[in-house]
Amino acid sequence: MHRNALMKLIAGAFAAVIGSPVYAQTPVKFALNYQVNEAHIAYWVALEKGYYKAKGLDVEIEYSKGSGDAIAKADTGRVDVALADAMAVVPALARGAKIKIIGMVMDKSPLNIFVWDDSPIKAPKDLEGKTLAAPPGDAQRVLFKAFAETVGVDSNKVSWLNVDPAAKVPALVGKRVDGVGTYYTDLPMFEKGMGKGKVRSMRWSDFNFDPYSISIVANDKTIQAKPEMLKAFLEASYMGWRDALANMEEGLTIFKKQVPELDLPVARAAMPMVFDLLQSKRYEEHGIGWIDREKICRTVDLVNTNMELPRKPTCEEVYTSALLPVVKPTTAH
């Protein structure tokens, strides 16, 4: 009797260990494109709610020093999947990286220029003769010539100051430049330094200039060898976005718990702007992260035209929709 009970105990323990999710989890390294910001909320939500775990993924999130750094990590296999600006993917491919965009994040463009509210810059034409600041790799900087052509501005009459991302706000606060090129979602950060109501935006999407921006990338080897892992990762991530879009406060609570150094008031102020960039008819119809072929090809053309690259990658090289899941937002646009 005792021996039977002991055997059952041993068998039960053995089954528990073998069946334990710990042994079924695939490790996945995921690089964000930068230090944590509001546009990363979904991945922490997915982590906290166990969406990655439920799909057998043990996801470890790490930071990067920009899209170029994140792309290099994915290309060399140091991470399995990364966030990167779509416009950084094109030059990377031109220089030999073997990566692809496997899903989008924002469907609408966050491209923008901030100025003081009392600035004489009230329309794009007023940018001529002025000095703007942005890190050299920022989308606003790279695509400014194309934007200028769209709105009838002579881009040669606009000067640019290279700044580190950390210097963007001081550059405008101190009125060292006339405007700063940065994502529209940075508004709360600028208002923190300049005062509420003191910042005026020039959103490029208001002028029908609307290329793709943040995307999810993986290298070609991983796409070939682990498509199911990537599909699962995308699905869990977009489920995180779905939940964050549906319940912002819950998402912020999770975000703050996972990332204690998060500036919650700034994040709370910026989040509706981030969400606005994901709320579109396209995503409602096709699912979050869906890649519109015409838009991605237009984005690739813009980069090829405006950056000096050793070769011009084709649209087909840049992305694949083969791994996209269908996770639709629960809140309508």
Added chain:
Amino acid sequence: MLFAGIIIGWWILVTAFPIPEYILPSPGAVIAASFGKDIPWLMHALVTTTEIIGGFLIAVVVGVLLGTLIAWSPTLERALIPFLVFVNTLPKVAVAPLFLLWFGYGIIPNTMIAALIGFFPIVINTAVGLSQTSQDMIDLGRIFGATDWRMFRKIRIPEALPYILSALKVSVSTCVIGAIVAEFIASQRGLGYVIINAQTTLNTPTAFAALLWISVIGLIAYGAVSVLGRWLAPWAEGDRTAGTTL
């Protein structure tokens, strides 16, 4: 020999392994980029060199002055040293955006950041050097009735020169770093500007080429300080047992 070995090893590495150029370019690609026509190298190098020289000169004047004050007065030493250590340990990458806010951008603020990084070794070594004067020489000066100022000029400073000259060599190298850090934060010209721009398109050969030119400028600056030291104080440069606290 060491340089040659490193370059050969580097060439073997990129030839033997399929390393993408944007991760590690070949030595040939870097040399080609260094003399390429796409980048106005001379203009950018002149801007960075101006910041380095300006920062170094400020560091020398401020460093020697503060070091002298510290050596002169124990009260000043107690007052200044903690503050100077505090300033020196501030991460300059974090301070540089504040310089943009306070002073704007361009050669002058970048020169100030270079000076901020370069002055500390000079302060410390000047103070130590001036305090290390041999007692025999001080006694000799007193026997001949030398005033404090005369003893300072004729005995203390010459005896402190090995320490000061060592610090100058360290300082000129750190001024190079300071100028580049400043250009990373805010610039429209300079070799740091070239690096940041090149990195955005993953143009690593050009970024490496800028690093090469920065190293050349650093080597020339170091060599110039060494030559100046031998000319100003040949006895100090010849005494290899004397002074560095670094």
